Amino acid sequence: MNSGDTAWILICTALVFIMTPGLAFFYGGMARRKNVLSLLMQCFIIMCVIGLQWVLFGYSLAFGPDAGHGIIGSLKWMGLAGVGGAPNPDYAGTIPHYVFMMFQMMFAVITPALIVGAFAERIKFSSFLVFIVLWATFVYDPLAHWVWGVGGWLRELGALDFAGGIVVHFSSGTSALVMALLLGKRVGYDKHTFRPHNVPFTVLGAALLWFGWFGFNAGSALAADGLSANAFVTTYVAAAAAGLTWALIEWQQHGGATVLGTATGVVAGLVAITPACGFVNPMNAIFIGIIVSIFCYIAVAKIKPLLGYDDSLDVFGVHGVGGLWGTLATGLFAETEVNAAGADGLLFGNVHQFLVQCLLFVVAGVFAVVATWILYKIVDATMGMRVDVKSETIGLDLTQHNESAYTMLE
Amino acid sequence: MNSGDTAWILICTALVFIMTPGLAFFYGGMARRKNVLSLLMQCFIIMCVIGLQWVLFGYSLAFGPDAGHGIIGSLKWMGLAGVGGAPNPDYAGTIPHYVFMMFQMMFAVITPALIVGAFAERIKFSSFLVFIVLWATFVYDPLAHWVWGVGGWLRELGALDFAGGIVVHFSSGTSALVMALLLGKRVGYDKHTFRPHNVPFTVLGAALLWFGWFGFNAGSALAADGLSANAFVTTYVAAAAAGLTWALIEWQQHGGATVLGTATGVVAGLVAITPACGFVNPMNAIFIGIIVSIFCYIAVAKIKPLLGYDDSLDVFGVHGVGGLWGTLATGLFAETEVNAAGADGLLFGNVHQFLVQCLLFVVAGVFAVVATWILYKIVDATMGMRVDVKSETIGLDLTQHNESAYTMLE
Amino acid sequence: MNSGDTAWILICTALVFIMTPGLAFFYGGMARRKNVLSLLMQCFIIMCVIGLQWVLFGYSLAFGPDAGHGIIGSLKWMGLAGVGGAPNPDYAGTIPHYVFMMFQMMFAVITPALIVGAFAERIKFSSFLVFIVLWATFVYDPLAHWVWGVGGWLRELGALDFAGGIVVHFSSGTSALVMALLLGKRVGYDKHTFRPHNVPFTVLGAALLWFGWFGFNAGSALAADGLSANAFVTTYVAAAAAGLTWALIEWQQHGGATVLGTATGVVAGLVAITPACGFVNPMNAIFIGIIVSIFCYIAVAKIKPLLGYDDSLDVFGVHGVGGLWGTLATGLFAETEVNAAGADGLLFGNVHQFLVQCLLFVVAGVFAVVATWILYKIVDATMGMRVDVKSETIGLDLTQHNESAYTMLE
Amino acid sequence: MKYIIAIIQPHKLDDVKNALEEVDVNLMTVSTVLGQGRQKGITEVYRGAKEAGGLLKKVKLEIACNDEYMEPTIDAIIKGARTGEVGDGKIFVMDLQNVVRIRTGERGGRAIG
Amino acid sequence: MKYIIAIIQPHKLDDVKNALEEVDVNLMTVSTVLGQGRQKGITEVYRGAKEAGGLLKKVKLEIACNDEYMEPTIDAIIKGARTGEVGDGKIFVMDLQNVVRIRTGERGGRAIG
Amino acid sequence: MKYIIAIIQPHKLDDVKNALEEVDVNLMTVSTVLGQGRQKGITEVYRGAKEAGGLLKKVKLEIACNDEYMEPTIDAIIKGARTGEVGDGKIFVMDLQNVVRIRTGERGGRAIG
Ligand SMILES: Nc1ncnc2c1ncn2[C@@H]1O[C@H](COP(=O)(O)OP(=O)(O)O)[C@@H](O)[C@H]1O
Ligand SMILES: Nc1ncnc2c1ncn2[C@@H]1O[C@H](COP(=O)(O)OP(=O)(O)O)[C@@H](O)[C@H]1O
């Protein structure tokens, strides 16, 4: 056991932890005043519920000893049985197993929280809660096992996903799209733009996300070493390049750059570099960042209005598209010179790796879409997924949570 | 000296540091618009004043060489004389003594800040300032010495308080109750509910508190090792369980769960696990979290209205009751299997430890109540503790601090 | 390589990172409602642009192999060529070179962001962007090379600047003064006080700054050891002493202490201790903190109104004056007993060091003033630096960024 | 001339603005208010303390117009704001004695538009 | 019909609402305003710069009522809002020519309640 | 007595207040409103979605005064608020039937000041 590595992953866990509140503010600021608390609440309750799901059985499903064929972990580690203060060399030999488990918990928590942006301002809280637990169990946990679990079948195939481009972002992004399509548009969506009620909150959220993402990506090295340093650098520069690119696109399109757009670009850059950060060098990371903003901008500002679905806070456009590009980019730019435990990508002569990356996103995409569709239908049929029009008009804060965010008479 | 442990406790110190601003926002959001700055100011000035008090003499009183009978530390370490970059093996052999001192300073800072919630919206700033320095000196420093100081009499008896359930939370919670009773209710308290003016600020505060609490609890292991990992896990799951439980109680009582309630539950869970986090296993931590929300909810929503005191932001109901339950729970669930340096609790056959824990809270409770009562009377007699009705009506921001939080005409 | 040191500097990098968003809120809260996003945007885009400038060539200019005579680094490290996961013993032998580079990047990012406060609420965004890249390249990078780069001429002379009192604060503070003078006053400046539109945001920003500053100062030891512990302690107590002093001055002057003033004092204390934190002992740090608030208060509340320039958010008054005092104080209070690699100051019998410190600030001041003046004139002549009166009246958020911070009808 | 004050549901503002535009009423002043009416408020809960929320968010429109515009204006507001449910709001009409356009100093009916 | 505008101290709102309820006046529109009156503002200080705060937070009530309700309404407001100190506020009474209930299209006295 | 409502540009408030003070009008009620007028709004962009911002921030003044103060008040407002550009705002004058000072119960012209 190494106290330096342990210190680093402990603090990375705290950094990833703060991303979910960061996300809550990122989303909450973009919502209308009458729905901001519903978004904060959805993120907060996910932190509670999925945290418990994880220690009770989720971690075992995802990382527990394989139950056969690399499909799912067994329940041997239920209730953290056999997980303790000693390291588990299968995953990380220099830090307590507990620390690895907690670090992974934070990923399991934030992933469903990302989806929240897609069904914002119109979902029933009780149905949301049931859905999200099912999604974590039947979508996230298996996917994490396939890609990251010892014996997981995609891992065995050599799929590369350093910190969760597929497992976290692409899976939540595509699920978000399904949710947005099935739930339908918000009342009034076709008539006028919904303005963000508090852009500074969104900027605060973006700042906390960026801050925490250093833990997310550099922590995925599971040690405080040169590899985590590489991930740290690539994470920063990809985000910076993407933020600047988004600002420039807006400037060119509308004659001015918004801070909302810049923050969105930063997040897109962080998403795209996530699967790649421990495999690519900083200069390629800049390129990945530039491209992701172009793709995501097109998805959000051109394709979404064209297709007319209401992905309220653009989860698909940013996390789905960004995660997809990052996964492919990993297959293009990965270098064994950066990470000997990784692989070379297409540009370094390895076509195979690129094909594996394509397989990875196809499998993950199909799985997430189908599974989310089924879960939606089940919950919708039994509990009803959407609030009635009147509740939506009044706002979820009052109708779902009996509280309002700000006082007006004071 | 170990650089990994040092890195960990340095960063834990920063984490505990950010809890006090977090608390300021947690409280500030719940206040009325006209008083939010007074709460931020009280927390900020505590960070300044108690930080200075600590290096000048507070640390010496609490952790300095015992002055005799385990009652108080001597003044040998006044002005940090003899405290430096080398480790002090009495407290932590692998990190610089300065780091241990700073880590403890953050506890000394946040404890009086917790009390602020009880006398919110009606205390005179000058009197508050005098009171809080007296309280830190005559309540916190001795209590910390008894429980944590080398030679402290409760420590000698074997009392267990891993990260401050008694020293920090129960002591501030009971003192808060005394303050609330002596100061009396806010004007208009009986006529209508005071709504939180900015719930997102409260949620932000809760998020920062949770974030910092990892440093608070896992840092109390004073090393980056398996024990700190255990504390990290138990801290998370207790908070998650308590947050969820509070939400469910509200749902059952009012047909909807609030984010204010969930955040309150999370804080209650963090309080309860504080004394226990390094002694109990994660499954018992979940149980501790569930129970604390039940107790605290009853205290806040049932007993407080019944007795009619105005503990404005429920310091007693959350920190007093939660700290008490956590201390008893430590006596129930502590396991030497988790921490060999600890003890077994009642459920592991050790009645003695449970009785020691009972003694601990009785002593701390009586001491805090009596001492706070005396300090209040002294300050009230000489300076007057409460602002006049007119100042209270206009708000403390304008009348005590000549500023207002938000512009209205813009 | 040492994993504990690496963990510490990685996290310190993240801590310094969060200071720039913190600064954005510190400034944004003080602005008028119609300009808050412009400040957030300026800080965010600096994070993007200067981050890229740094990896592309800035780092090489500042820290790359000396190009001759200690004037500037060569371009050998352009695009991070030769910079990687292995340590560079010239700067830090126990951590990856990447980590040192990233840690320094955060300094390069926040320094121009500090200046933003001086030209707030009236600068053209496009011109700002060009100016800031020029400033980073022609002011910051050379100055960093002189004082911190291997072979830098001021470093060779023995100038002491532990974490950037001159390189970061005095340089940005004096440049800010030049900008404020050249740009002229905001419309309406003479007629009425501009009130901060959201003081809690400013307090939040101050809290994040203080939090991040532990990384800034204690991280500058580039190891997790006794020296970083000393820097941590002095950072805290100087800030605390300065915050309290500012509050007391206000109390004496206006019969009440504001939280805005206290937060300002805290920042001034942090500025002043920055060059000194790794050379002086905690008791002298308290003294440095007390004095800086007196100096800065006079600069902000007395001299500025007298001279009538509009340094909107007091960058010169706080960072310029504070950085200057800190640099001199280093020449007074430095002790080899605290840091053997440092020097003794005037009070420990070493007149020479004090003179070197005086030379340091004279050189830096003259250089920053002249260079900023030239860069301003170039940008102003080609693009125009200031927005027209109408845009200023409507506000920069709408006119420069097409967005507004808060919705009004909801 | 008339001074018309209308209290409407917040989410109906866009519809009302469109309906007004159709009858060529383009000038107005808008603000947020809280209304207590027949519509029932929603009870809020803060840490177990219930508060019967009597006041609901509404939007207030103020429109000054010449007499002949009064009826079309009222009709347009009704058209845009009506849902048929309690809480739709009210229109208040007062007599307006004079209007001054600050920019030009014009007074009366000419200044109104 | 009358249109009554009252400017009161913010903390008196609940008392005024209660007093109005007793005389069966349940419909009203409320908003926050800033008032400059005889009551002295509090000087604010921002980094040493003083700003004489001339404007104080007030609450504005707007109540439309039939003529016979005018006096009871005024009395109730006074009862609820009065403290006897400067700053208690004012009541303004204007003539109301017409009222329309948006939901039903009713006009005049019947629409007011 | 008159009830004067003025809609002005926000940054002109201080000038208007000064101009009013010169003619001894010291009592007023101020609030923030959004105005739709001839002045063009600025288009806002949120993630590529454009929104023609029709509404602009304005400040609303309400001043109750005795008849002889009407003209000086109007003149002072114009003096303080005028820039000559579109968007300067409007002044609306209504008849005020009665005023009550809550503190004393005084009514009519004596209560107004
Ligand atoms: N007499 C009145 N005076 C002032 N405001 C009123 C009056 N009647 C209604 N309002 C305003 O109109 C809003 C809608 O009225 P409400 O009674 O809820 O619905 P409806 O008009 O459908 O009966 C109220 O919330 C209030 O703001
Ligand atoms: N003539 C007026 N026109 C408009 N508003 C007024 C007028 N007189 C008073 N007000 C409003 O009433 C509030 C209270 O008035 P003030 O003079 O302070 O107290 P009092 O009514 O006790 O003399 C003021 O803040 C202002 O908002």
Ligand SMILES: Nc1ncnc2c1ncn2[C@@H]1O[C@H](COP(=O)(O)OP(=O)(O)O)[C@@H](O)[C@H]1O
């Ligand atoms: N007829 C009206 N009814 C209500 N408010 C009006 C009316 N005309 C103007 N306003 C208010 O006055 C503001 C300024 O009017 P605008 O037409 O932009 O400028 P100008 O008065 O210079 O022609 C508007 O934003 C609106 O708030």
